[in-house]
Amino acid sequence: MPSLLILIPLFGIIILNAFSKKMSEAAAFWFAFAVFLAQILLSIFHHPVFWAGHLDSLTSFFNVSFSIDSLSFIMLLCIGIVSLASLLVARYTLFNEKEKFKFINLLIIVSIGMSGIVLAKDLFTMYVFLEVTAIASFVLIAFNKDAHALEGAFKYMILSSVATILMLLGIALFLLFSNSTSFEDLRSALSQYGTNPLAAFALGLFICGVFIKGGLVPFHGWLPDAYSSAPAAVSVLLAGVVTKAAGIYTIMRVVASVCGFTDPIKSLLMLVGAISIVVGAFAALGQNDFKRMLAYSSISQVGYIVLGFGVGTELGVMGAVFHLFNHSIFKSLLFVNSASVESEIGTTDMNKMGGVASKMPVTGATSVIGFLSASGMPPLSGFWSKLIIIMALWQNGNYIYAAIAIFSSILTLAYLLIMQRKVFFGKLLHGLEGIKEARLGMVATSGILAVILIAFGLFFPFVFNALMVPLKGILIR
């Protein structure tokens, strides 16, 4: 029955497009709204009828087994929330009816792609849905067809294709000694041939490909251009889930289910994570454009996730996944606010902004919550996830990495505070007297996302038991 998560949106798209003359944009909007809301609700309340039950008529025709464990649930939740946020932002930033219709269709396709990645139990299926997500995001980035966006989309396309090739080569080499590409077969094959140089090479190729997709240093070249030049709603989607579902989730799944936490893998992950944190933080300091700074900040935060995951202990994995969830929420919040500001002021250049919060109070307040959560200030949820990661590093004896993490936390706080003061507080710049608060839909979206951040921070013990502890099950013993 989880296949319905993929089948229903697909049939929806087919029906919407078949009758596209008669369907208005509103029908597409509410259909997408319902689908994403259903996905959120289903991943919060694990109703056994949906997740474990079988529809006989469906099984006879579509007999696939899905990977349903707590990691998939959390990812599905992230996908649902961020897609919903992107949908609402799109409603108020795109202007043409027909454009909105096509945008919503593409948005549903990206969501299907990511849900497919998360639910797949087979390496090649994961690759196929990764391509679905990638192709839909290329078109989304180039949606407004302005020069910057086209260049960003093209650069992303080339690097993503190179990543694809690397993954394909890895999969092909895996087939030399494994029966198929499903996770169990790969696991048993790797346990038999693990020390074989060819096997290690195949794994290395695959992981390099996934690093490119996830925007980790040194393969992050496409990320700032793609994030900053994409239209506002697409930036929300990209920063919130696409990079994470495509890149980080894949690493987590491959390490947790296929090859296990061997020492070289752990060292590699921790090294790449730490480098990403530092490079992202330093690069974000010097940016003048709001969205570009947020893009480099994303690289930095994703470095935290990979660093925490690379530790390999239960605490590390829990911290990493929780930080993944938090980053989806607060990065989407920040991008939604940048969309509000952009729709009112017309630019994303920070030098042209100042004192915005006096005219846009809700946007300013929610941005403050987003920034504080990103820098790890208690009692917001970002604080807990960073704390768990640092604790996991300390417990494991990696004192240097823990020090790097703490230092970069301070750096993050620094640049975010500078930005916050520059854009939202301080004196109101000259040309900005006429702006008002952004439209209700966008304000409501940022409000809800901020509430989620506060709630997850305040009710942390409950969150810990409900979401984090089940994650223990995904690690191979």
Add this chain to the structure above:
Amino acid sequence: MSGESWNLFLMFGFFVVILLAAGLYCILITRNLLRAVIGIELLVKAATLLLIIIGYVTGKTALTQSFVITIIVIEVVLAAIAGGIALRVYRHNNTLDTHLLRRLRG
């Protein structure tokens, strides 16, 4: 694996690596956007060739053929979209040369 099929695999693998190098060189050196897309296509063909030879050598031809068919579908869509984006870039700037494009934006 028998020695003969291993030699066959090595021979094909050698040419696959050469194809990969050619495609990678094409992407890195070219100044024309469309030629970069052709380079990507060459890389993918190298990957499909590797899949096929591994399928033959280990006897799993059915599995690898399914993979190759899926990959070909994905590649066609990618080529179409890449062509579309290159076309848009051309319509904006009247050129497909990356050096000229960089100079335009400053």
Add this chain to the structure above:
Amino acid sequence: MNIDIILLVLMTLAALWTVMGRSLLKATIGLAVTSAIITILMFRLDSPMAAVFELSVCTGLMTVIFVSTISLTKPLTHKEVVALSKARMKRFWYLPLILILLGAGLSLIKLPNYFAETVISGIPQDMRQVLWNSRQLDIFGQIIIIIAGALGVVILFEERRKDEW
């Protein structure tokens, strides 16, 4: 074995022609020839279905896509072409050298055969059964990609009827 080696060398030459071809059209034709040779190789390697697919789609459809895209972009004037191709030749002549060096280096590496004898079990399965029965999610993914591709093409290729803004 001999035919395989000849075919592989021909394929490499076709790939070289693709990369170094002077105009985009020659590169596209080189790509089509490479696809055709790969098709023949696939036939020899017991993969007829994949070969047919590759022939019809890669050699046919993709060439059509590339040629139509190339024809929609205006060609350069003759002087520009000559100047451009001279500059290009200087950069691209490194490729055959690199390939020969790479080939020489690779042939020195001898990978020993680690893997145990794999028994080819039973009747070789028919590809159609494998694709339909155990790889349904992939077929699903293909459908979604085709829809995404169609949407993308519609979005990207539409003529601008309003003025530039």
